[in-house]
Amino acid sequence: MTTPEQAGPVARLLRYANEVHGLAGRCGRQDLAEVLAASAARWKDECTDIVVAGAQKRGKSRLLNTLVGHPDLLPVDADVATNCFLSLRRGPRLTAVVHRNTGTGLVETPITVESIPDYASMRGDAGKRRDVVSVDITLDNPLLDGLRLLDTPGVDSLTVGHRQVTVAMLQRADALLFTLSAQDQPVLRHELEFLAEAAERVQAIVFVLTKVEDSTNWRSLQEENQARLRTFVTEAIAADPGRAATLSPLLRAPWIPVSSKLAEAAAAKRREGRAERADALRARSGMDVLERHLRGFAEGRESARGATVVSAALSVLNALATGAQDDVAAGSDDAGDVTARLAELDAELAALGELVARRRAGAVANTFLGREVGGIVAARVAEIRQPYENAIATLKKQEQIDRYMAELPESVQRSLEAAWSQIVFDVEKLARTTLDAFARDLGLGPVELSADRSGMPNLSQVQVKGDQAADAPVDVDMVRDVLPSISMAASFGGLAAAMLGPIGFLLVAPAIGASIFLGRRSLEKVQRNQAAIRGALRDQFSVVAREMTLDLERMVATWRVGVEQAADDSLTRRRKELESRRAELKSASARSAADRQKSRQSGQDRISAINTLTRRGHALREELATAVAALGAAPAAAPAPVS
Structure with a gap:
């Protein structure tokens, strides 16, 4: 039975990926087919991974504590330790397990929840946090149903190893929450550069502006952040137009102002039995809006993951087009077509020779x-x-x-x-x-x-x-x-x-x-x-x-x-590829007229199929981007001061 979701862009994406995979196989490029298969390997994972990132002191750890209803769970006055991340997922009870890299594999060690800072924060015990790769925390919170929140080291450019660890985590991310503070300086250059890297890996991105409760000008700061982001993206695309597809979605990503302080105050009022006051504070905190986005990511994880599959498919199609164009040139009745194609290959080989010389100088x-x-x-x-x-x-x-x-x-x-x-x-x-x-x-x-x-x-x-x-x-x-x-x-x-x-x-x-x-x-x-x-x-x-x-x-x-x-x-592999293409081109051009015509027709048919699939891929990417942007979308209420 076909569900409404399967009839949408996700179902078309799966059919599309299978078509590209089949085309690569028919073209004898099993290596490219494997690239696409690897990209779709996580498709059946039923848990949505959301990376929470930002510079130090931007409020991300307190934000996570508030979301899961445990104000003291993660240390809020120290950054996550170098080479470590914290995973929050749903489980029957509150537990914590440390994962250490022993050199021969990961070793799991249960720890008390109270000792998490010792193993996972920069204020912790140096001996205890040695070789810690992650701390896996489980707790019974409905928000985490189908979600895994990943708290990462700060992306500050001068923090030892932090940025690299967080970028690596994006390889497994379905979505990114990027935190900025209303009580701190506007977004900085190294944060924007991190976001550019993130956009190449993740399509679902949400900006979270924290600590808005005590800031009278959080709106103007948010506008300044958005202006800086817009300038950065515009300049980056002008320098390299090919980055437009990955960077432009940053300008469409939602901004959600939140206040952990107001949410904590709401929880306190609820415990006192003042439900009406608690509801009002909760609404002003912005947390409900953020939670809707998180639930939207969980329910629409296929849309978020689809962008990665489309990108891989387009890359495969681009590689397949090169071989098809060679076949068309080899089968042409005009000898000049083969000559021109060979000249292009000779130019690439000459450029490769220059790279070899630069490699020697660089060494x-x-x-x-x-x-x-x-x-x-x-x-x-x-x-x-x-x-x-x-x-x-x-x-x-x-x-x-x-x-x-x-x-x-x-x-x-x-x-x-x-x-x-x-x-x-x-x-x-x-x-x-x-x-x-x-x-x-x-x-x-x-x-x-x-x-x-x-x-x-x-x-x-x-x-x-x-x-x-x-x-x-x-x-x-x-x-x-x-x-x-x-x-x-x-x-x-x-x-x-x-x-x-x-x-x-x-x-x-x-x-x-x-x-x-x-x-x-x-x-x-x-x-x-x-x-x-x-x-x-x-x-x-x-x-x-x-x-x-x-x-x-x-x-x-x-x-x-x-x-x-x-x-x-x-360089050796590239040279072999170019020399192989040149040899095949010369050999194909020397075949009989009938064989050359057959080769030309085959190449043209493949080019036509590749062009059609490429257009469909770009359309799917836009459709998925729209679907991702709609996940959990709702107007954000402006938080008000605690009273």
């Missing part, structure tokens, strides 16, 4: 990446070391030194963990920028780098010399004997706290679990004075910097070789 430039690593390491290690030296100068009494050294193992572990994580990020950022530019110059997509911030160089055997007396040198274990402690602030009445500020900042990076130093030396033989500690400190950090530099140089070399190999593979 030479890439070799300097390794040399820049040493400078990054030296700068970060010096940043770590200097506050320690300042703290050492404050140690005047022997009991202060003794107390200071008692805390050294944990101190150096945390300090070097923090330094390593930040250094890896700095190096990864440099490498990504350089290698991305290299790839773009060769017509390749963005590079994917995988930095292991959880692995430190093996420093367990690193030792330095310290003087017991001027003429009696002995080995000194730096973990136990020399390096200062971050936690000294409490011991010295806060004296060291002011000096160790930069280290506290660096601790936002993921911490590692393996012990950095394993050997411990006895303290009895060590002369504990400022000069010995300071000298050993410098020697030790010099050794650490050298070991880190060597480890990172290997990592950068691996990235560089991988990207350059991908470039070589792409």
